[in-house]
Amino acid sequence: VREGANTGILMHMSLSRRDWVLGSLCWSELLAAQPLLRAARFVILSSTEVAEVRALANTILPETDTPGAEQAGAVDFIEAALAGYDRDQRELYHHGLADVGARTRRMFPPSRAFADLSSSQQTALLKTIEKTEFFEKLRTHTILAYFGNPEFGWKLLGRDPAMHFEPPFGFYDAEEKAK
């Protein structure tokens, strides 16, 4: 039973809504999701695999004028996921990465690692695996690492990280109100 954490602050009717809103400003930190993870060391992924996953995630979500998978720590997120909640997907990664290595050697000899390919080669290779279960999982993990983190994903989308809003919320309700 998880009990006792509630401050009970909201149960007091004397507290005005404005007070609550102001009070809640300091909650933003508390409520924010998924702090940036940085793996101290990698246990599930080998050092070769770390480099490959890093390059793959950066191809899916590249750095442009905004940060990419690299900055959001996608490879660290994936290591943590495979060590924890998604431990049953380790084999999918090991096999998927071996397959990427084999495709690299076949498509772009004498290169031996996806991480060593040029950007256009990486894109071409990824197109050949984009229907695979491994790619789907890798893409999902990369997205969760980035978009689960307000610092990166919300910023990219233009989602205001505030935890409370007042109407008007958008252009059209403002327009309607002005009528």
Next chain:
Amino acid sequence: VIYQPSDAVDFVIVGAGAAGGVMSKELSSAGFRVVVLEQGPWLKAADFRHDEVSVGYRSGLTNDHRLQPNTFRSSPREKAKRQPAVEYGRMVGGGSVHFTGNYWRFHPADFRERSVFGAVAGADLRDWPIAYEELEPYYAKAEQELGISGLGGSNPFDGPRSKPYPLPPMPVKSSGVLFERGALKLGLHPFPAPVAVLSQPYRGRAACVHCGFCESFGCEMNAKSSTLAALIPAAVKTGRCDLRPQSYVRKIETGKDGRVTGVIYFDQARREIFQRARAVVLCANGAETPRLLLQSKSNLFPQGLANTHGNVGKYLMFDAGGLVLGLCDHPVNDYKSLVVTRVLHDFYAADPKRGFYGGGGLDSRMDYYPAGFALAGLPPDEPTWGAAWKNNLSYYYTRMTGTLAHSTCLAVETNSISLDDEVKDAWGLPAMRVTFQNHPDDIKTLHFLVERQKEILQAAGIKKVWVDPGSLDTSYSRHLMGTCRMGSDPQLSVVDRWNRAHGVPNLFVVDGSSLVTSGRQQPTATIQALAYRAAEHITEAARRGEL
């Protein structure tokens, strides 16, 4: 208060969700000694986080299929495979904690659709044994007790109401404005959404601050009108409600006289405990309730409790409804505030002229959180990774609006919850086996509504409109209905008009499983109205010594 397992309390309530929360408060307030067994944790408002990864992808608030797998097949001829098909809130408050908050009453015709519409081949469409008029006072009571915001009389297709909503509607969002503009242009009748979210402070709870994390999340400030926020505290305060989280019931025991004597459950340490009770109220949801009854075999009930005629688990009904999205010229910012602010019921009634049974309600929503949006929210003809994809995400997210349909699911006998003895859950119990395939009319309704949804967005002046492909998948549901249907004939139903099990006088089933028809989804208001009605009846019957 803590009761001893050997102490035969008046009621054991299994499940502390939308219905169980109502039963807990009503029965303990009426003076009965109540033990409530909830398989999930007892979280508090301050435990809830805006963490999409946990809530959306790691079963943070819902049943975890790695611990409680279900198997799935589309027809009884197939062998079921492990595949998540049902989802429910697994915590004190249940689905009322993480639901979107749409709080629609069923229409009067929902209770007699068989008479109004006629039989449907390949389905078992039936009238309810009760009428809207009988349930109306309890809809009103639920709205008052929980705290529902809305505008009574604004939906011309609704049945009569005895009371207005206790709270005014929530402020309209841009998605609601666009939906309303399109609908009005087409001569339709949009109205402010009735929602289980507080537009003003109510009974010691603060008003919503529009944080934008309603659907799938728990409310960190108790502004969503869950049973956890609105009812459970009062139930506990009576001093007669012993609420035990992390308590997973595996069997309802019966005596030689065919009456239930209590339940066996696993506590948090997986110890088996037998809690004695004078009566049992089953509120475990439309999937777990039939599973538990089927697990409760005895000499008198070799096919499972209350299953003498083999009806338990049959007629499973799922939710359905397409999501149609649109790209606007200006910011919509649909991520702010609650999910839905406008609804219409113009296509709700089944119309024989369409050539098939079915109908639905439509609401305004874009319906994506950031990670979900990046995974699947862009139009299907756009790239799904790389720099161009990333640019699109950034452009689309704040400019998108949409509309979601909530459409009918016909009761079909072969759609069911049963036990799969080949797969066990983490407690060693047989897994739930889900057999489900929509009746063809359900799919026709879904596509009929998708066309109406497109028309509404286009009439609002939105040029780029598309159908979200993932929303058309109907093999996964959060609305779990129909598996212990209510009826007068014990041969054809599981519970009577008061939610009492046929043939087991001190067993009640009060949750989505007793629904005879699916309405137009959004079943929570009806489940809770049925719970208030049953609680009143149970209280009177117990006082007369009839349990």
